[in-house]
Amino acid sequence: MIVARTGNEAMAEAMRQINPDVVAAYPITPATEVVQLFSSFVHDGLVDTEFVPAESEHSAISACAGAAAAGARVMTSTASQGLALMHEILFIAAGLRAPIVICLVNRSLSSPINIHCDHSDTLASRDAGWIQIYAENAQEAYDTTIQAVKIAEEALLPALVTTDAFIISHGMERVELVDDKAVPKFLGERKVKHSLLDVDNPVTLGPLDLQDYFFEHKRSEIDAMNHVLPTIEKVQKEYGDKFGRYYSTVEEYKLDDADVAILAMGSTAGTAKVAVERLREQGKKVGLIRSRVYRPFPQTAMLKAMTKVKVVGIMDRADTLSTLGGHLYTECRSILYDADNRPLLKNYIYGLGGRDISIEEIEAMYDELLTIQKSGQVDKNIVYYGVRGE
């Protein structure tokens, strides 16, 4: 069915079709419409979900972790400050191997207070042990929300599916919905090894774990993350085979014959595709790399893509405040250390607090990358793009 939906509505529709056992949520400012829309589905009896309106995001994710441990299929939604308030429990949910799925809208973390798009919220949670997938548009947000449930439950790790605030979350797009009945069929029932509600087979969950076993448990969690990428690839393929829309962990766009490329995440990749089209008409060999999956970092696919070109401009919609540049930039530099054919890199920190990024600005970036390719030199590795006073 083809419908007009905002990103928020598309994610809420996916949640309705998934029909999770438990959704616990709290609307901290800046809240998104996702759970509000979902709560109306609960009210209208369109889902069987136990809806828990908690008194904070910290409580909401705690309830989610408990419900997931009990064996339920659990989802919630949040953004920026809400995710920050969940921070403590994010690590606990991952350690408990609770496959919660969060529909997240990327919004700047305070301060200054702001409700618009950048990736500082989810990137600040990059080490929490959650799978992170960044959608480019509403269609992908919808598809990925459904996929994420299956990925999380197979990997036994929680997952974040993100959309760019306002650009995707509030922008109305053409979205193709899967048939209502097909979604539960695609996902199947959640299978659990241990359930807290199984009183005949009691277990202790999340006990104190000191010097003698903490390290072993952490090592096991790290190992789980090491095995997630094949699971994501498998589920993406299953989804594509069934519903006709295929995705990859790292998307390559017009890259094979390109001299230079931009690497971006989220909706900016869509804008960059238009810039690529325009520049290609002028005969410029430019391409695009999109990191759809950010956690676990898709190292092999990313290396393969980056080493196809001579120069990569890495667009980060957040800064690490480490003096080393943005998140994608620092991690891509790290994986390129051992690579032959290393491309030159330039880091563009852009769009903080929802500062718009235009097709023309991205075209100018490509022109700069082409100049770097000719000269073989990057004079300034990290630039703040679109900020006044530079």
Next chain:
Amino acid sequence: MKKKKKGWKELPIGLVTEPASSLEFETGDWRSEKPIWDEKKCTHCLICWIYCPDSAIIVKDGKVQGIDYRYCKGCGICAEECPPKIKAITMVREEK
């Protein structure tokens, strides 16, 4: 004999363990002071049993039998709460 500790691949996934595993965690070696129970003075009022945070007062048929030193951490609450006129429990340094 201490059991050989498991490697990470042998552990169940997700911080799950068998129930009541705290029974295997003998906290008696935390003790620096040890409660000594005097059977002759004890009136079996069971106040120590009520207060003991580690369930380390052994009681059978309503009578105190002694102290379970496998779990007693030596906090001294039993000695403090034993009625002043009775004083059936006294704390002594472990090394004595």
